[in-house]
Amino acid sequence: MPVNLPLPQPQDLRPIAGLELAVVSAGIKKVGKRDLTLMRLAPGSVVGAVFTQNRFCAAPVQVCREHLSALSMSQQGVRALVINTGNANAGTGESGLAHAQATCTQVAQLLGFESEQVLPFSTGVIMEPLPFEKIQAALPQAVSALGQGSWLDAANGIMTTDTQPKAYSHELWVHGHKVSITGIAKGAGMIRPNMATMLGYLATDACIDQALMAELAQEIAQRSFNRITVDGDTSTNDSFVVMATHQAQHPVIKNWLEPQAKALFDALCMVATQLAQAIIRDAEGATKFITVRVEEGASEAECLQVAYAIAHSPLVKTAFFASDPNLGRILAAVGYAGIAQLEQSHIELYLDDVHVVTRGGRHPQYQEAQGQAVMAQSEIVVRVLLGRGAHAQSVWTCDLSHDYVSINADYRS
Amino acid sequence: MPVNLPLPQPQDLRPIAGLELAVVSAGIKKVGKRDLTLMRLAPGSVVGAVFTQNRFCAAPVQVCREHLSALSMSQQGVRALVINTGNANAGTGESGLAHAQATCTQVAQLLGFESEQVLPFSTGVIMEPLPFEKIQAALPQAVSALGQGSWLDAANGIMTTDTQPKAYSHELWVHGHKVSITGIAKGAGMIRPNMATMLGYLATDACIDQALMAELAQEIAQRSFNRITVDGDTSTNDSFVVMATHQAQHPVIKNWLEPQAKALFDALCMVATQLAQAIIRDAEGATKFITVRVEEGASEAECLQVAYAIAHSPLVKTAFFASDPNLGRILAAVGYAGIAQLEQSHIELYLDDVHVVTRGGRHPQYQEAQGQAVMAQSEIVVRVLLGRGAHAQSVWTCDLSHDYVSINADYRS
Numbered sequence: 001m002p003v004n005l006p007l008p009q010p011q012d013l014r015p016i017a018g019l020e021l022a023v024v025s026a027g028i029k030k031v032g033k034r035d036l037t038l039m040r041l042a043p044g045s046v047v048g049a050v051f052t053q054n055r056f057c058a059a060p061v062q063v064c065r066e067h068l069s070a071l072s073m074s075q076q077g078v079r080a081l082v083i084n085t086g087n088a089n090a091g092t093g094e095s096g097l098a099h100a101q102a103t104c105t106q107v108a109q110l111l112g113f114e115s116e117q118v119l120p121f122s123t124g125v126i127m128e129p130l131p132f133e134k135i136q137a138a139l140p141q142a143v144s145a146l147g148q149g150s151w152l153d154a155a156n157g158i159m160t161t162d163t164q165p166k167a168y169s170h171e172l173w174v175h176g177h178k179v180s181i182t183g184i185a186k187g188a189g190m191i192r193p194n195m196a197t198m199l200g201y202l203a204t205d206a207c208i209d210q211a212l213m214a215e216l217a218q219e220i221a222q223r224s225f226n227r228i229t230v231d232g233d234t235s236t237n238d239s240f241v242v243m244a245t246h247q248a249q250h251p252v253i254k255n256w257l258e259p260q261a262k263a264l265f266d267a268l269c270m271v272a273t274q275l276a277q278a279i280i281r282d283a284e285g286a287t288k289f290i291t292v293r294v295e296e297g298a299s300e301a302e303c304l305q306v307a308y309a310i311a312h313s314p315l316v317k318t319a320f321f322a323s324d325p326n327l328g329r330i331l332a333a334v335g336y337a338g339i340a341q342l343e344q345s346h347i348e349l350y351l352d353d354v355h356v357v358t359r360g361g362r363h364p365q366y367q368e369a370q371g372q373a374v375m376a377q378s379e380i381v382v383r384v385l386l387g388r389g390a391h392a393q394s395v396w397t398c399d400l401s402h403d404y405v406s407i408n409a410d411y412r413s
Numbered sequence: 414m415p416v417n418l419p420l421p422q423p424q425d426l427r428p429i430a431g432l433e434l435a436v437v438s439a440g441i442k443k444v445g446k447r448d449l450t451l452m453r454l455a456p457g458s459v460v461g462a463v464f465t466q467n468r469f470c471a472a473p474v475q476v477c478r479e480h481l482s483a484l485s486m487s488q489q490g491v492r493a494l495v496i497n498t499g500n501a502n503a504g505t506g507e508s509g510l511a512h513a514q515a516t517c518t519q520v521a522q523l524l525g526f527e528s529e530q531v532l533p534f535s536t537g538v539i540m541e542p543l544p545f546e547k548i549q550a551a552l553p554q555a556v557s558a559l560g561q562g563s564w565l566d567a568a569n570g571i572m573t574t575d576t577q578p579k580a581y582s583h584e585l586w587v588h589g590h591k592v593s594i595t596g597i598a599k600g601a602g603m604i605r606p607n608m609a610t611m612l613g614y615l616a617t618d619a620c621i622d623q624a625l626m627a628e629l630a631q632e633i634a635q636r637s638f639n640r641i642t643v644d645g646d647t648s649t650n651d652s653f654v655v656m657a658t659h660q661a662q663h664p665v666i667k668n669w670l671e672p673q674a675k676a677l678f679d680a681l682c683m684v685a686t687q688l689a690q691a692i693i694r695d696a697e698g699a700t701k702f703i704t705v706r707v708e709e710g711a712s713e714a715e716c717l718q719v720a721y722a723i724a725h726s727p728l729v730k731t732a733f734f735a736s737d738p739n740l741g742r743i744l745a746a747v748g749y750a751g752i753a754q755l756e757q758s759h760i761e762l763y764l765d766d767v768h769v770v771t772r773g774g775r776h777p778q779y780q781e782a783q784g785q786a787v788m789a790q791s792e793i794v795v796r797v798l799l800g801r802g803a804h805a806q807s808v809w810t811c812d813l814s815h816d817y818v819s820i821n822a823d824y825r826s
Contacts (some may be wrong), residue, residue: 055755056748056773091744093758093774127775128743190728190745218468231727233742234749245565314727314813315603315821322822328539329646331504332603335469336647342468345506360469362540402728405815409735410729 003289003378003398005281007164013151014169014180016203018245021149024159026138028086028124034246036135037149037157039081039143039201040111045245048213049119050221052238058090059100059130060120067104070116075200078209079117081241082107082142083199084124084135085158085186090236091127099132106136110143121239123160123186123199146288157201159409162188166278166367168271174260175250179206181267185275189284190410191230192312200225200240200275205247206264209254216265227395230283231404232312241325242268254335280396285403288320289379295392296385303393304340306384309337317400320380325371327356333352346387352380366382416702416791416811418694420577427582427593429616431455431658436570439551440639441499441537442543449548450562450570451555452494452614453524458658460491461626461736462532463634466737471503472513472543473533474650478515483529490623492526494654495555496534496612497548497600498500498571503649504540512545519549523556527633534652536573536599536612568597571612574820575601579691581684587673588663592619598688601696602821604643613638613688614652618660619677622667629669629678630655637685640808643696644817645725655681693809698816701733702792708805709798715752716806719797722750730813733793738784740769747797759800765793 019041025038041047049068051061071077082103091094102119122130149157155165169182187198200221208216221240246252253261281289292310296304310316315331319326327349334347349357351374356366374380419473432454437688439449452761454460459576462481464474484490502509509821517531537545562570568578581596613634621629632655659665666674705723709714726746732739740762747760767783769776787793 054745054748055750055752056744056757058761058802091741091770091774093772096774123710125739126745127770129775190742192749233726233728233745235743236748240773249774288775311745313646314817315646318818318821324822326538328501328504328649329603331469332467332539332646332649335467335649336605339468342782344469347469357504357540359506361504361509362542400818402815402818404727405731405734405813405818409737 002163002282003286004336005278006163008152008155008167010150010152012169013167014171014182016180016182016245017205017247018045018244019203019395020147021151021154022142022145023149023153024138024142024145026084028084028134034153034157035085035170036138036142037083037154038146040146041079041243044246045077045243046210046213047241047243048217049239050217054234054236056091056236058088058122058237059092059096059154060089060122061099061239063100063104064119064239067116067119074148076114076117076189078119079113079125080107080111081119081121083121083158085160087124087128087130088124089122089130092129096130099130102132103135106139110139111218121199123158123237129235151182151184158184158186160186161284161308162186163282166275166282168274170267170271172263172267174206174248175266177248177250179204179248179264182270183189183258183271183275183288185279187279188282189230190233190235191279191283192227198238198278200272201273203243203245204268205245207246207248207252208244209252212254212256213242220272222267223269224276226275228280229308229311229395231399272346277396280398284397285401286398286408287401288397288399290320290397291381291394292397293381293383293392293394294386295383296387296389297391298389300391300393301360304389304395306334306337306339306386309333310322310382310396311397314400320375320399321401323375325368325375327371329349331357342386349383350383415576415695416699418691420578421565421568421580423563424564425582426580427584427595429593429595429658430618430660431458431645432616432656433560434567435558436553436562436566437551437555437558439547441496441497441547442681445572446496447566448498449551449555450496450567451559453559454492454656455658455660458490458656459621459623459626460654461630461658462652462654463630467649467714469504469649471501471535471650472505472509473502473535475510476513476517477532478654480529480532481799489527489530491532491693492523492530493520494532494534495520497573498536498573500535500537500541500543501539501650502535502543505542507542512543515545516548523552534612536571536650539649564595564597571597571599574697575598575599575695577695577807579688579695581687583680583681583684585680587619587675587677590661590663592617592661592677594643594684596684596688598692600692601695602643603646603648604641604692604696605645605647610650611651612741613685615681615685616656616658617681618658619661620661620665621657622665625669626655626657633682633685636682641689641691641693641723641729642721642808642810652791667803690809693811695739696811696821698814699811700814701812703810704794704807705810706794706796706807707799708796709800710801710804711802713804713806716804717808719750719752720806720808721748722746723795724808724810731813733788734814736788737787738781740764740784743795744770756800761798763796
């Protein structure tokens with residue numbers, strides 16, 4: 001059961017001019033399940049993308065990097081994305097690379113582009129051979145269905161252990177022209193994105209200069225998908241793509257310092273953050289949505305280090321699952337986070353507004369019943385003050401429940 | 414149910430000349446449970462100890478450090494250890510420190526030592542006030558019972574969520590004199606020792622020079638307790654103490670290079686490793702004992718980094734629980750372990766003797782049934798070859814089961 005995650009309604013999701021979708025069934029997952037998504041971008045669209053930092057990255061991630069690198073030296077841009085679920089095409093060696101490459105070549109031939117203009121993505125089980133012949137057989141059907149798919153279809157079409165699709169839209173005015181943003185994402189386990197998450201796509205009809213796109217994708221990922229964790233397991237396939245189709249009529253944005261550009265950036269970040277948080281709300285076995293905020297750090301990096309130590313501690317996560325204010329476990333995680341000069345006597349801890357720990361010890365006015373009341377909620381903010389500086393960072397995570405164990409013990413069976 | 418962990422038999426545990434034990438009930442845990450252990454060492458005994466690197470270390474750990482530092486500048490040695498279970502005296506601020514100190518003062522007065530000659534230890538729930546008056550009331554009884562307690566009593570007396578006591582003995586000859594070694598340990602959760610584990614005690618009647626003891630304790634911890642992990646949660650109270658009572662008649666050992674000293678060191682390491690592995694065998698919810706061995710690393714540090722990434726991955730641990738050879742999860746963990754220049758095409762992976770991955774991809778001869786057969790065992794060796802150098806390291810861990818979640822969701826209730 002997702003935590004406070006409303007099901008997206010078709011009418012809430014805005015189409016993006018210049019981007020056509022098709023979602024078909026290739027038979028990779030159970031027969032009849034739609035598992036293959038194709039996106040076509042209008043000429044002149046610009047794309048920025050970030051990928052997993054896992055050294056064991058999947059074949060499609062490697063092919064994406066090669067294609068983007070090749071395109072950066074040409075006048076051509078990305079024109080299509082092809083995404084399969086049911087198989088990650090990771091740990092598949094040379095044949096995996098050949099299959100990812102052949103998928104792009106086929107899409108390029110069917111649509112009349114160069115192979116480098118196609119980006120491939122895969123998600124699902126690792127170390128199983130990609131059933132390439134099924135994808136090959138389904139691609140012509142996907143191409144003829146282009147334009148018939150909705151964003152909701154696509155959000156459904158990329159799911160694995162997700163219990164519901166994740167999709168958001170937003171509208172704003174840029175230089176007097178209406179601009180739309182729509183994003184989809186998937187992911188419920190093996191989630192501790194490092195530069196990007198397990199498949200997130202953000203599209204807008206805004207006009208953004210190509211030179212800005214890579215930096216933009218990095219910045220957005222940094223503030224959204226790179227601040228969530230379910231289990232600390234950075235996936236082999238994490239990919240986050242930002243697409244701008246240039247169909248809106250406003251002047252091309254080349255400088256982030258101008259106010260109109262800032263408003264667009266904030267809106268893109270907002271949609272990406274909604275998607276990232278949706279992944280946590282629908283995380284494997286999650287019963288609680290937890291914000292871990294670390295303040296008064298000497299640097300952003302050390303705030304994140306402490307926040308992730310708390311967010312990854314199985315003991316902290318099981319205490320949340322049990323609604324048990326066993327808050328010493330949070331202090332223990334702060335202590336082992338690796339901040340060498342940390343003074344325990346400077347630590348303050350709040351659970352929502354309840355002041356639990358002061359100067360490293362239990363707050364004299366703290367009553368167990370107060371902690372209990374906060375722990376019983378489905379949304380909880382853990383706030384730690386380090387007393388070392390002026391930096392602050394937040395990460396979002398969930399609890400560790402019996403269902404997480406069940407889901408991951410049974411995933412392949 | 415512990416994994417292949419025989420219950421220690423009283424007759425297998427050798428007393429250590431020069432060390433007296435008492436184990437009594439102070440009423441910290443349920444009435445009637447023996448929760449307070451006292452050890453008295455003969456004059457001339459030497460002690461080495463290592464403590465948690467958690468910056469949020471418990472009050473008794475702080476007091477131990479102060480006392481050892483004070484003793485190092487005097488002619489006096491440690492004469493007593495006092496250990497309570499049921500309460501960790503961590504996150505308890507100034508009053509926690511005062512209670513740990515007062516415990517030592519009382520023991521010192523009762524036994525006629527200086528307060529600095531007493532080392533205090535606590536284990537149990539964090540951030541609850543230590544019920545000091547109960548300890549105060551029980552100490553006279555503990556002092557009069559000195560000599561009546563056995564090592565098995567003590568191993569039982571320090572348990573928290575352990576399902577059975579952990580104790581081992583060993584005998585060897587040093588310079589023609591028989592020497593005994595006995596060790597006890599406790600710990601089942603919040604286990605990723607960093608410098609030492611949650612309470613391990615190793616005693617020998619051997620004669621070891623005081624100047625060697627600190628180094629010796631470090632080295633032994635490094636090869637045993639610092640190579641285990643249950644959940645990656647480094648405790649606030651980890652303490653490992655090596656005691657040599659100098660009751661054996663052999664010449665005092667001052668140099669580790671001589672063969673007799675090496676044999677003693679190996680025997681101490683062996684007992685410590687048995688105890689460390691016993692903690693994993695009896696870890697919270699464990700159904701499997703897993704050795705993660707990483708070879709061909711460019712350094713010991715990077716081997717450990719990869720081994721711990723595998724050993725801490727909730728996805729890897731749930732796959733072991735399910736006996737599911739979902740081995741791509743191991744590759745993913747290798748990939749995100751943080752080795753910047755890792756080449757996935759050089760990675761080899763074995764499950765026991767089954768060659769699962771070669772050159773970063775599934776081995777052509779690998780059959781799922783082979784992986785399945787190994788995964789069904791209760792003892793499994795995961796062997797990863799990095800293809801980067803000649804270093805190797807092993808860590809020991811367990812699976813992540815429903816019982817881990819249940820035990821930690823219910824711990825305080």
